[in-house]
Amino acid sequence: MPLRRYAPVMCAAAMVVLIQVALSTTGNPYYMTQITMSAFYAMVVVGLCLLMGYAGQASLGHAGFFAIGGYVSAVLCTVNLLPYRDAAVLSALRSLGLLHIWKDIYGAEILSFVPWAAFVAVLILAAVIALLIGLPVIRLKGHYMAMATLGFGLIVYRIVIGTPLFGQADGISNVPPFPVGFGLQINGRAAFRVENYYIAWAVLLGMMVLSIHLVHSRIGRALRSIHENEEAAHSLGIDTYRYKLATFVLSAVFAAIGGAMMTHYNGSIGPSEATVMKSVRYVVIVAVGGMANLWGAMLMGVVLNFLSLRGVFGTFDDAVFAIILIVIMLYAPDGLLRMPPIHKWKTLLTRRSRE
Amino acid sequence: MDQSSQIVQYILSGLSNGAIYALIGFGFAIIYNATGIINFAQGEFLIVGAMTAVSLARVVPLPVAIALAVLITALLGGLVELIFIRRVREASVLRLIVITIGISIVMREAMLHIWDEKVRALPFFTGTDVSTISILGAHISPQALWVLGVCAVIVTGLTLFYRYTLMGRAMRACADDRMAARLCGINARWMVTLSFMLSAGIGAMAGCVISPLTQTQYDMGAPLAIKGFTVAILGGLGNSFAAVAAGLLLGLLEAFTVSQFASAYKEAVSIVVLLLILVFRPSGLFTRSDIGNLRAH
Amino acid sequence: MNNCLLDIRDVSRSFGGVHAVRAVYSSVTEGMIKAVIGPNGAGKTTLFNLIAGTLAPHSGQVHFRGRPITGCKSHTIAGLGIARTFQTTKLFGHMTVLENVMVGRHPRTRAGFLAGMLNLPWTWREEREIRSRAMALLEEFDLAVIAEERACNLSFGQQRMVEFARALATEPALLLLDEPAAGLNIYETKALSERILKIRDRGVTCLVVEHDMSLVMNISDEVLVLDQGQKIAEGPPRAIQRNPDVIRIYLGEDHAANSES
Numbered sequence: 001m002p003l004r005r006y007a008p009v010m011c012a013a014a015m016v017v018l019i020q021v022a023l024s025t026t027g028n029p030y031y032m033t034q035i036t037m038s039a040f041y042a043m044v045v046v047g048l049c050l051l052m053g054y055a056g057q058a059s060l061g062h063a064g065f066f067a068i069g070g071y072v073s074a075v076l077c078t079v080n081l082l083p084y085r086d087a088a089v090l091s092a093l094r095s096l097g098l099l100h101i102w103k104d105i106y107g108a109e110i111l112s113f114v115p116w117a118a119f120v121a122v123l124i125l126a127a128v129i130a131l132l133i134g135l136p137v138i139r140l141k142g143h144y145m146a147m148a149t150l151g152f153g154l155i156v157y158r159i160v161i162g163t164p165l166f167g168q169a170d171g172i173s174n175v176p177p178f179p180v181g182f183g184l185q186i187n188g189r190a191a192f193r194v195e196n197y198y199i200a201w202a203v204l205l206g207m208m209v210l211s212i213h214l215v216h217s218r219i220g221r222a223l224r225s226i227h228e229n230e231e232a233a234h235s236l237g238i239d240t241y242r243y244k245l246a247t248f249v250l251s252a253v254f255a256a257i258g259g260a261m262m263t264h265y266n267g268s269i270g271p272s273e274a275t276v277m278k279s280v281r282y283v284v285i286v287a288v289g290g291m292a293n294l295w296g297a298m299l300m301g302v303v304l305n306f307l308s309l310r311g312v313f314g315t316f317d318d319a320v321f322a323i324i325l326i327v328i329m330l331y332a333p334d335g336l337l338r339m340p341p342i343h344k345w346k347t348l349l350t351r352r353s354r355e
Numbered sequence: 356m357d358q359s360s361q362i363v364q365y366i367l368s369g370l371s372n373g374a375i376y377a378l379i380g381f382g383f384a385i386i387y388n389a390t391g392i393i394n395f396a397q398g399e400f401l402i403v404g405a406m407t408a409v410s411l412a413r414v415v416p417l418p419v420a421i422a423l424a425v426l427i428t429a430l431l432g433g434l435v436e437l438i439f440i441r442r443v444r445e446a447s448v449l450r451l452i453v454i455t456i457g458i459s460i461v462m463r464e465a466m467l468h469i470w471d472e473k474v475r476a477l478p479f480f481t482g483t484d485v486s487t488i489s490i491l492g493a494h495i496s497p498q499a500l501w502v503l504g505v506c507a508v509i510v511t512g513l514t515l516f517y518r519y520t521l522m523g524r525a526m527r528a529c530a531d532d533r534m535a536a537r538l539c540g541i542n543a544r545w546m547v548t549l550s551f552m553l554s555a556g557i558g559a560m561a562g563c564v565i566s567p568l569t570q571t572q573y574d575m576g577a578p579l580a581i582k583g584f585t586v587a588i589l590g591g592l593g594n595s596f597a598a599v600a601a602g603l604l605l606g607l608l609e610a611f612t613v614s615q616f617a618s619a620y621k622e623a624v625s626i627v628v629l630l631l632i633l634v635f636r637p638s639g640l641f642t643r644s645d646i647g648n649l650r651a652h
Numbered sequence: 653m654n655n656c657l658l659d660i661r662d663v664s665r666s667f668g669g670v671h672a673v674r675a676v677y678s679s680v681t682e683g684m685i686k687a688v689i690g691p692n693g694a695g696k697t698t699l700f701n702l703i704a705g706t707l708a709p710h711s712g713q714v715h716f717r718g719r720p721i722t723g724c725k726s727h728t729i730a731g732l733g734i735a736r737t738f739q740t741t742k743l744f745g746h747m748t749v750l751e752n753v754m755v756g757r758h759p760r761t762r763a764g765f766l767a768g769m770l771n772l773p774w775t776w777r778e779e780r781e782i783r784s785r786a787m788a789l790l791e792e793f794d795l796a797v798i799a800e801e802r803a804c805n806l807s808f809g810q811q812r813m814v815e816f817a818r819a820l821a822t823e824p825a826l827l828l829l830d831e832p833a834a835g836l837n838i839y840e841t842k843a844l845s846e847r848i849l850k851i852r853d854r855g856v857t858c859l860v861v862e863h864d865m866s867l868v869m870n871i872s873d874e875v876l877v878l879d880q881g882q883k884i885a886e887g888p889p890r891a892i893q894r895n896p897d898v899i900r901i902y903l904g905e906d907h908a909a910n911s912e913s
Contacts (some may be wrong), residue, residue, distance in 0.1 A: 059448050060456070136634035142448030143393040147584055147631050151626040152579060156624050210769045217768025217775065218761055218782065221747075225755045228744035235704060235738075236822055237730035237759030246765045276577055280456055289451055315468075322460035329454045330442055 002084060008295055016201045021195060024120040024249040025326060032197045033188070034309040035302065038214055039200035040262040042301030046207050046294065047254030047284045052283070053249040053292030054215060056227040057138065061153035063278035065252040068129060069122050069159060069259025070269040074172040075165060076118035104174050115264060118165045122260045123253060130252030134245045150276060157274040158307075158353040171270030178264035203261065204298070207254055211294050214250075227292075277318055284325040291333075302308065360492035365610040367490065371499035371568070373606020374506035376625075378561035379583025380590055380598045382554040383522065383534025386532040387592050389550035394453050396459035398580030399466075402573060404559020406429040406466060409475045410549065417478060425559045436548045459576065466573040484567070498567050502616040505564045508555040509557060510599055522594060557647060578622055585629040655682040656718075657826055657857050658734075663712030664881075672698040674881040675712070680826065685848060685858045687868040687889075691901060692876035696861040697739060699878065700828050703730040704736050716826070716853055725887035731759040733858075735824035739831045739861075741811045749795060749814050752803050753786040756821025768792075788819045809840045816847070820886070826857045833864045845871050869893065 023031050041070045044066050079098065084090055090111075093099045098117040102173070104110055113121070137148045163229050167173075177187035184195055214220050225233040226240045233240055263269040272278070287306055289296030307313065313320040379397060386394045408424035415423070441645055443454060479486070480501045482527040487494035528536040529546040537543050563569065569575075586605055590598030605625055612624045658680040665673045673695040688696045701707040703714055705726035713722050721729055730736075735756075744752050761782055763775040790796045793813050798806065802813060819827060824897060829848070833841045845867050852858055862868050868889065869876060875892045877884040885895045892898055894895050 032630065050504035052449065069464070090828060131394055136377060136630070140633055143452060144588075144633055146395075146452045147393065147581075148630055151629050154578070155623055155626050185720070186625050193365075213771040214765070214769045217771070218758065218763045219765050219768045221755050223733070223746060224751075224759055225744045228746060229742045231706065231740035232738065232744065234706070234726040235730055235736050235742075236818065237723075237727050237755050238755070239727045244766070250765075250769075277460070280460065282452060283456070291449075316464065318460055322457045322464065324456055325457035326461065329446075329457065330439065333446065333450055 003126075005212060006209075007324050009203050009205060009212075012205060012208070012295075012298075013201075016205075017196075018028075020197060024194070027189075029193055030084035032193050034306050036193075036200045036265065037262065037309055038256055038302045038305035039204045040258045040265065041282075041305040042204055042298050043258030043261075044223055044255040044282050045208055045289070045301035046204070046211055047251030048282050049286045049291070049294055050211055050214065050223075051247050051251040051290065052286050053290075053294075053297070054220065054223040054227065054245045057244055057248065058142065058264075058283065059149040059248070059251070060276065060279045060283065061133075061149035061156070062251065062255050062282050063276070064156035064333065065126055065130065065255035066259035066278070067156055067269070067271075067274035068126050069256030070263035071127055071160060071166055071172065072256075073118040073178075073260040074120045074175045074263050074269050075111040075116065076121060077115055077176055078110070078172055078174055079112055079262040080110045082109060085111055092207040093265075102176060104176075115176065116202050118226050119178070119260055126252050126256030127249050131245070134248040134252075138241060138244045138248055150279070153276055153279045154273070157276070160271045160274050167270075169271060171268060172263075173268035175267050175269070178261070186261055188265045189315050193201075200261065200265075203257070207257075208294060208298060219233065219246075223247065224292075234320055281321050281326075284321050284328075288324060288328050361614075363491045363493035364372050364536045365614050366497045366607065367493060367499055369607040369610030370603055371502040371606070372444070372609060373603035374428070374502050374599075375523075375565045375602075376581075376582045376586045376605050377559040377590075377599045377602025378506055378509060378557055379579055380586035380602055381509070382558045382585035384559075384592050384598060385550050385557070387587070389547050390511075390524065391439070392455065393584070394551075394554070395452065395455040395580065396435070396462060396552070396576075397463040397583060397601060398556030398576030398578070399459050400428055400432060400555040401562030401565075402466060402571060402576045403431060403462065403562070403577055404555075405477065405562035405571040406475065406558070406573070409477055409571065410564045414479060417480070421477075421560075421563045422460060422564060425556050428559030428562075429552040429556035432558075433548050433552040434554075437530050438549035440547070441544065444578055459580075463574060469580075469593050470573060472573060474570045475566075476570040479567045496568065498564075502568070505560060506599070509560065510596075513557075522549070527642070567628065581629065582625045585625045585632070588632055590627065656680070657682040657716070657884065658703065658859070659713075659715040659718075660699075660703070661713040661715070663699070663709045665698055665702055665707060665709050673702060673709075673878075676878070676881075676883050678876050678883065678886060680857060680859055681874075682825075682857055684873040685852050685860065685871050687864075687872035687875045688859065688861045688878060689863070689868055689875060691886075693880070694878040695881040696845050696878055697830060698881075699894065700736065700830055700859075700861060703729075704734060704828060712781060719721065724807045725761075730824075732821060733823070733825040735819035735822045735826075736828035737812075737815045737819050737830055737832060739834065741808075743803040743806075743811055743815055743818075745802070747803060749803055749806070750783070750786055750790065750799040752814055753789055753818050753821050754782050756818040757782045757785060759822050785819060785889045789821055793817045803878060809837075811841075812836065812844075812848075820851065820856070826859060827851065829858060829860045829862075831861055831863060833862060833867050841867060865912050 019035070020032065023029055046254045048059065048062050051059055081090055083220065090099065097112060099112055101111050105174055127222055133152050137145055137152075140148055140327065161168055179185040180199065182192060186196060186199060188196070192353050222233065222238045223243055225236070225238065226243065230240055242298045259269070286297050288304070289298070290301040308317055376481050381635060382397045382400065383393060386392060404424050408420045409426050411420035411423050440456055443450060479496070479498050481497045484495060484496070488497050488500065491587045494512065506509065517527055525541045526546050526549065528539065529542060582605065586598055586602045588606070589601030603626060608628065609621050609624050612620050656679050660678045663673060663676050664671065676699065682767055685878055688699065688753055690696055693831050698707065702709050705721070705724050707717055708723050713720055715721065716729070716732060716734060721820070722731065744755065749756070761778050763778050767775050787796065787799065790799050795810070795813060795817065795818065798810065803811065806814065832848070841864060848860070848871055860868070860872065863899065874887065876886045877892060877895075877898050877912060879901045884897050884901060885892055887895070
């Protein structure tokens, strides 16, 4: 039983390696850059899939959490504290190893937080913000929760656009690479392409494993039961509010991790990551993947983002996402992979293999 | 300009913005009462209306252009219902949310490709952008009076429509109890289509009348929708006079914020109000609290 | 009051202007089967919802094992040992029968969010225990053969039984059964009454809302009669059957007069 649970993870890992080998040998390694970025976006999708598909809550503000992840790590890693180097707090932080001096591409010395410290701060901050937002918002019913999270997303966007610290319309650039340990670093330069491809996938698949565990655990069963019948779940001692809130926080943390990694990878982040349209995109991808289908969501997250990053949809990028969304919702509300014709194939295949 | 006239100035601009928010709030309430759906594409109806009027105003006189724009947008609203909403009436809330969001994006992107990203505006209904009227020492554009007037007319018209016309009563009956209304021979489905048309038409009118003041761009729908939604919730999603009061209140609040803080925070005001109201008084400001059923438990 | 498990003191609840439950006093002794009867709209289900925490009373107190539970959330109350079934069965339709009953183990197990996510080894043992306990309950209810069936595919009677098993999986001290015989045929009703007696023999106290009079009179130790939200009578079934007030409610003024004369 547990082994069967990990089989898809093994398959996915094998596919990841296969794609890397194929791209490297055919001389198209630059595709890997976009796949890596798609994997960062897919992290948001995996968390959102838990929230929408399993806890049954729609969030239209997850780009906000992605942006929080990106901006907080960008600010902490680039803000120059050199003028205040003699302040007691800073020297204390330095002696703890949380601050370091490095040189940016122009050779200027910068005293800022080490990426690891920034990353931990991102995790904590995203969790706290999600908790504060979630406490009231999770109590709301469908439409109102969606509207409230949309409002949250808009506020994040406004703050980013309006605050000089966050670079306003230009965003923050010159974000240093993130040495994650074991001699690896999150770095967007071509020399690190293969390395980062694997780092991104390792983190994404790690999130998948955690999510799959969760879905199959006692809590996962409780979450599914909330989705089916909330009143009955209550009567069985399930604190629906608490689990929904916890899922909300978890999905926010996943999104923030994606944002932080993406920012170190690109070396920059801009306000376009915080727009409502980005939030909607994540919702689209979860819907296309089949709401309560982690693998579907992850796959769609990588594929659709990859196509979008490649510019396949041209100026119709957003429109394509919206049309996909409407068509899926009208004709295949259980997701692309469970559409009647495809589903028939799948059941045929699995039946074959079992016999 | 002295202190008091400046205050009057802010109040009047707040009121005219608030009137528009009230109209958007109506749009939300009309559809919500007929279907139980919050139509996330509500803001886009305003922009479609205004953009259509701007284009038409080049070939026909302004009043005709506006009338045609309202009509076209209303038809578009009806079409949206016929094509999309009718198929999924019984779907889960999550699905309905996602669909109306999809519609709003398709409309926005379509506008981007039809009218590009340029900011446009209808001409002022009377006078030009420099003509002013003095009230209590404050100078305001006559367009602000147009906004307030149109809002008043629409509110009165809607109230009369719902109270005294057969169709309005039928729509209220459907909102109350679909099954019973159908048993009385009312075609509930057409009432839903009609409510989408009405809602889109009112939205288009609001878009036209505000366009000379704020100008119009393809992506202005979403922020307007958030404000309209805030007003609709403040007003308890239904009660039309409560929605007007809520709209004016929000407008004044925004005007006050702009007078005290940087205008960048203007947008945040309505969102904060929305979040606060959703958290503390989800049934609205002007309703008894036990009516609301927004909370999950 | 010996072994008083549930104590309802002066509980009231109204909806708008309608008094659904008005100033009801009652108590349930440990180990008994108590029935709540009354005409439609008498407030029986409302009373259940007040006990189970689905609704909060506007006034009055509910005590369970001597502890006040008034105003507690329903999941807290379930954790304390009150389980319930619903008038219209509320199974988790897309989950299997086994999973439904496994969810019922929720308040008696403790693997949390993080433990589940990290799949810690001690949760495996707990998960095995949840599964085996659920399976044992299904076997007891003769439902083991349909353990892997989706709940929405079951017959009405089977759904009732699964809901029953699911409620018992929470190891309740008090079981609230809301019209368990509704929609069951005569054989299923008979099996049901045996089932309820068996549950009582296991030490689970039962509070039953029921319309089927023969079922009520056969199995219950005590009957509470409600009409228009108020308590009309309370006592052993034989006495209730002869109570003129009860007869008046059910059969009208004439019959009451006849039986008194």
